[in-house]
Amino acid sequence: TGGHTTEILRLLSCLSESYSPRHYIFADSDKMSEAKIRSFEQKRAETFSNSQFTLDRIPRSREVRQSWTSSVVTTLYSLLYSLPLTYRLKPDLILCNGPGTCVPVCISALLLRLLGIKRAIIVYVESICRVETLSLSGKILYYFSDYFIVQWPDLKEKYPKSVYLGRIV
Amino acid sequence: FRFKDSLAEDLRRADLVISHAGAGSCLETLEEGKPLIVVTNEKLMNNHQLELAKQLHRDGHVLYCNCSTLVETLQSMDLSTLKPYPPGQPEKFAVFLDKVVGFQ
Numbered sequence: 001t002g003g004h005t006t007e008i009l010r011l012l013s014c015l016s017e018s019y020s021p022r023h024y025i026f027a028d029s030d031k032m033s034e035a036k037i038r039s040f041e042q043k044r045a046e047t048f049s050n051s052q053f054t055l056d057r058i059p060r061s062r063e064v065r066q067s068w069t070s071s072v073v074t075t076l077y078s079l080l081y082s083l084p085l086t087y088r089l090k091p092d093l094i095l096c097n098g099p100g101t102c103v104p105v106c107i108s109a110l111l112l113r114l115l116g117i118k119r120a121i122i123v124y125v126e127s128i129c130r131v132e133t134l135s136l137s138g139k140i141l142y143y144f145s146d147y148f149i150v151q152w153p154d155l156k157e158k159y160p161k162s163v164y165l166g167r168i169v
Numbered sequence: 170f171r172f173k174d175s176l177a178e179d180l181r182r183a184d185l186v187i188s189h190a191g192a193g194s195c196l197e198t199l200e201e202g203k204p205l206i207v208v209t210n211e212k213l214m215n216n217h218q219l220e221l222a223k224q225l226h227r228d229g230h231v232l233y234c235n236c237s238t239l240v241e242t243l244q245s246m247d248l249s250t251l252k253p254y255p256p257g258q259p260e261k262f263a264v265f266l267d268k269v270v271g272f273q
Binding site for chain 2: 003006010011012013014015016018019092093095121123125127128129130131132133135146147149151152163165166167168169
């Protein structure tokens with residue numbers, strides 16, 4: 001969704017062309033991210049000739065402030081889509097930054113890892129909006145990601161296993 | 170005005186921006202180098218949205234008030250006390266990620 005997409009594109013802005021192909025996964029209800037991503041990739045293609053990317057949508061895992069129990073159900077539903085998708089893409093690296101959409105994708109990656117099918121590195125970057133508290137996705141993925149990045153020192157103190165690089169978006 | 174696709178042009182022409190505490194609005198304004206007054210409505214907003222606005226205020230980048238104190242803030246404000254907002258550094262993320270993945 002909006003803010004998350006803007007942030008993740010900024011994170012991608014300084015990455016070398018070794019990070020290719022890029023597979024973007026976002027919620028089916030998201031109307032604006034596709035345009036932002038295409039615009040970013042178009043600019044990128046002006047500098048890097050072999051730029052490759054794909055776009056995929058999965059059902060949105062959770063609405064803002066949706067109840068815990070119904071969120072589990074909707075996330076499981078999203079998992080039905082994210083699992084075959086992640087299996088097909090077999091990513092080496094998963095970069096996510098907080099929308100509910102990242103949870104089923106990361107769960108899928110962990111399942112593939114457990115089954116010995118593919119081991120992806122999971123890097124989570126908490127949004128710059130999160131100064132004192134983690135998002136729900138953050139609270140979950142703090143334990144399941146390989147690298148968990150926060151952008152404010154307060155969070156680094158509260159979550160010692162996190163990585164603090166300062167503001168990166 | 171209702172919903173424009175982008176406020177970027179209006180933002181560039183503005184001398185002062187008064188906004189709600191949404192992260193996108195705040196950061197876009199600060200990155201454009203415009204003085205910003207953030208107006209919060211603690212009753213409507215959920216706590217997490219205020220975190221960024223409060224931190225930006227603590228760091229001296231924005232002025233901060235609520236609906237009832239807005240007029241007073243406008244009358245007594247000193248915009249020269251606002252500090253410029255340094256942009257984020259995605260280069261640091263790139264360096265970190267290269268190490269993680271093994272590209273050196």
